Amino acid sequence: xxHFDHVTKVFKSNGAPLKAVDDVELKVEKGEIxxxxxxxxxxxxxxxxxxxxxxxxxxxxxLLNGQxxxxxxxxxxxxxxxxxxxxxxxxxxxxxxxxxxxVAFPLSIAxxxxxxxxxxxxxxxxxxxxxxxxxQYPDQLSGGQKQRVGIARALATSPxxxxxxxxxxxxxxxxxxxxxxxxxxxxxxxxxxILMITHEMHVIRExxxxxxxxxxxxxxxxxSIFEVFSNPDHQTTKNFVRTVMQxxxxxxxxxxxxxxxGRSHIxxxxxxxxxxxxxxxxxxxxxxxxxxNVLYGQITELQGVPFGNLIVEFRGDGAEILKAIHYLQTNxxxxxxxxxxx
Amino acid sequence: MQVDLLxxxxxxxxxxxxxxxxxxxxxxxxxxxxxxxxxxxxxxxxNGLLQNGALFKVLNAIVNFFRSIPFIIxxxxxxxxxxxxxxxxxxxxxxxxxxxxxxxxxxxRLVESSLLEVKPGVVEAAxxxxxxxxxxxxxxxxxxxxxxxxxxxTIATIGLVGASAMAxxxxxxxxxxxxxxxxxxRFETEVMIITVLLLVVxxxxxxxxxxxxxxxxxxx
Numbered sequence: 309x310x311h312f313d314h315v316t317k318v319f320k321s322n323g324a325p326l327k328a329v330d331d332v333e334l335k336v337e338k339g340e341i342x343x344x345x346x347x348x349x350x351x352x353x354x355x356x357x358x359x360x361x362x363x364x365x366x367x368x369x370x371l372l373n374g375q376x377x378x379x380x381x382x383x384x385x386x387x388x389x390x391x392x393x394x395x396x397x398x399x400x401x402x403x404x405x406x407x408x409x410x411v412a413f414p415l416s417i418a419x420x421x422x423x424x425x426x427x428x429x430x431x432x433x434x435x436x437x438x439x440x441x442x443x444q445y446p447d448q449l450s451g452g453q454k455q456r457v458g459i460a461r462a463l464a465t466s467p468x469x470x471x472x473x474x475x476x477x478x479x480x481x482x483x484x485x486x487x488x489x490x491x492x493x494x495x496x497x498x499x500x501x502i503l504m505i506t507h508e509m510h511v512i513r514e515x516x517x518x519x520x521x522x523x524x525x526x527x528x529x530x531x532s533i534f535e536v537f538s539n540p541d542h543q544t545t546k547n548f549v550r551t552v553m554q555x556x557x558x559x560x561x562x563x564x565x566x567x568x569x570g571r572s573h574i575x576x577x578x579x580x581x582x583x584x585x586x587x588x589x590x591x592x593x594x595x596x597x598x599x600x601n602v603l604y605g606q607i608t609e610l611q612g613v614p615f616g617n618l619i620v621e622f623r624g625d626g627a628e629i630l631k632a633i634h635y636l637q638t639n640x641x642x643x644x645x646x647x648x649x650x
Numbered sequence: 651m652q653v654d655l656l657x658x659x660x661x662x663x664x665x666x667x668x669x670x671x672x673x674x675x676x677x678x679x680x681x682x683x684x685x686x687x688x689x690x691x692x693x694x695x696x697n698g699l700l701q702n703g704a705l706f707k708v709l710n711a712i713v714n715f716f717r718s719i720p721f722i723i724x725x726x727x728x729x730x731x732x733x734x735x736x737x738x739x740x741x742x743x744x745x746x747x748x749x750x751x752x753x754x755x756x757x758x759r760l761v762e763s764s765l766l767e768v769k770p771g772v773v774e775a776a777x778x779x780x781x782x783x784x785x786x787x788x789x790x791x792x793x794x795x796x797x798x799x800x801x802x803x804t805i806a807t808i809g810l811v812g813a814s815a816m817a818x819x820x821x822x823x824x825x826x827x828x829x830x831x832x833x834x835x836r837f838e839t840e841v842m843i844i845t846v847l848l849l850v851v852x853x854x855x856x857x858x859x860x861x862x863x864x865x866x867x868x869x870x
Binding site for chain 2: 360362382385386387388389390392393394396398400401402403404405406413414417418445461465471
């Protein structure tokens with residue numbers, strides 16, 4: 309659907325060239341919600357602007373349905389842009405125009421007859437839940453409502469792709485959730501491919517199918533949400549995962565680890581998929597001569613799959629603990645924790 | 651020295667009329683020049699919609715050139731052009747030409763600043779929807795900036811009222827000329843006060859109308 313084929317974008321500002329996007333290779337499949345996460349300056353907003361040629365690639369190709377969009381003439385490109393909707397962090401609505409005329413704008417510049425525009429605007433405002441706000445002006449709306457207008461405007465031309473540029477970053481958590489629910493509905497009901505960039509990991513966890521992590525213009529890691537969250541590879545990715553899933557051991561627990569007397573060992577136990585629902589720890593306590601004490605941890609859900617991360621203390625005879633560990637290893641990931649290496 | 655004000659009313663009326671005509675006609679032509687020039691400054695500038703560095707530099711220099719000449723000097727300096735354009739170098743019509751030269755580039759700057767107030771993100775959104783550069787100018791930039799444009803044209807109008815006072819130099823007449831000729835040069839204080847009061851009322855009216863209009867079209 310969208311293929312960034314080794315794309316590089318260099319900006320020349322005051323002589324010094326800046327590589328905003330550096331040899332990015334990404335494929336976004338039809339009907340999926342693909343998230344790109346990165347800190348500010350990572351190049352993600354340049355990347356999303358390459359997808360509809362608001363920025364032109366310096367090297368490489370951007371393919372939409374196999375078509376290199378840089379090869380298109382201006383009129384052809386404008387036609388393609390009608391099939392690629394975009395929403396923005398600060399909504400970018402026409403302040404002087406009513407909600408109705410904001411949503412009608414892309415249809416009207418495409419020369420659609422008035423009657424058809426009326427029908428489509430009504431339909432799409434109903435879909436985003438703003439049917440009663442058609443006559444209002446943007447400054448009379450809340451942030452969430454403004455973004456709904458932005459979404460309605462982006463959907464008016466029935467696009468195949470929706471680009472979301474930090475679409476929820478200016479919204480409060482509750483509004484963010486409702487906007488994300490709406491985006492999911494758009495994908496489910498219209499089968500629209502969504503490419504979103506964000507610096508918020510919880511947004512990625514909430515609705516994305518796959519994620520790419522960007523740093524200094526490069527994609528440093530990509531994969532399914534489950535892969536990336538359960539087994540982050542790169543340090544930056546780990547930092548992002550940490551913003552939504554606490555897996556660092558708190559100070560107080562590290563102090564306990566330091567005080568251990570030789571009979572106590574502390575492990576990180578990672579449950580994934582079906583094992584998260586099983587009473588593995590209680591089986592250890594019953595089957596082995598080992599006391600089990602959960603010090604810290606959490607279980608969360610990723611794409612509908614439970615994922616758990618526990619810091620557990622095993623107390624008992626060394627040999628017995630080893631046997632227990634051996635048993636556990638067949639079911640879960642387990643790793644001894646010291647105060648130096650959490 | 652006392653003057654019979656009654657004999658002056660017709661003169662004051664005539665002067666008011668001259669001022670309105672001078673300001674009105676100059677404003678019309680200055681806007682016809684300033685609006686496209688302002689749009690051109692916005693679209694040709696670096697990173698503009700129709701970026702053209704050379705054209706931008708030329709237009710920018712021309713605007714700065716005319717903006718830097720004091721009106722009283724401009725008035726005299728372009729007399730040959732005035733004569734060429736309106737066939738005479740004296741009278742109200744002759745005053746209009748330098749007023750347009752003075753005000754057109756000024757309006758261009760004001761238009762430029764109004765259009766630059768439109769958030770770049772809004773322009774980007776229109777681009778992302780497949781709008782052509784001209785659609786962006788006429789359906790995004792100008793409509794979004796309309797309220798601010800009206801306020802800025804109001805400022806230009808008041809500037810024209812002030813500049814038109816100097817039109818006396820070419821026999822253009824008007825309220826300012828009356829105030830100078832009778833009030834200042836002949837020490838007829840009452841006449842000066844009355845004409846100045848009329849100018850104050852005129853400026854107030856222009857500003858109030860501008861404010862009202864601007865507020866009314868903020869949403870359209």
